[in-house]
Amino acid sequence: MRGLKKQRRIQIIMVATAALALSAGLIGYAMRDGINFFRPPSEVVANPPPATEVFRIGGMVEEGSLVRDAGETITFLVTDGGASIPVTYTGILPDLFGEGEGMVGTGRLVDGTFVATEILARHDETYMPAEVTEALEAGGYRGDYSSRPDS
Secondary structure (H helix, E strand, C coil): CHHHHHHHHHHHHHHHHHHHHHHHHHHHHHHCCCCCEEECHHHHHHCCCCCCCCEEEEEEECCCCCEECCCCEEEEEEECCCCEEEEEEECCCCCCCCCCCEEEEEEEEECCEEEEEEEEECCCCCCCCHHHHHHHHHCCCCCCCCCCCCC
């Protein structure tokens, strides 16, 4: 009788371990498209990702680089002080988006140009996402990105 209980416990533990491993694998499989890695422009220039990889890029919109076409397509350069990447975006930009402002974009790198599907701007004049601030500082950007005096 004692051996049967021990064998039953071992079977239950094995089944529970297999179920846990299977559920972890399914969660990882489901999240594979939802994970976007953040890269500063310097890293993108140094090690360009494949055109199929969706990732986030962040930095400052370079002064004098914002061009609005006749339609909804916008082109600009994003920089971290070490490198600049051309960005194209078709759609409506956030209200706080502009030259000299911080931004984070989601999209793909196609032929050296970041084709954005989503553009985020900082939500007020004093906030900058930590990952963008760190990337700007690592890239040597010396602009005033932490706060702006009232205009």
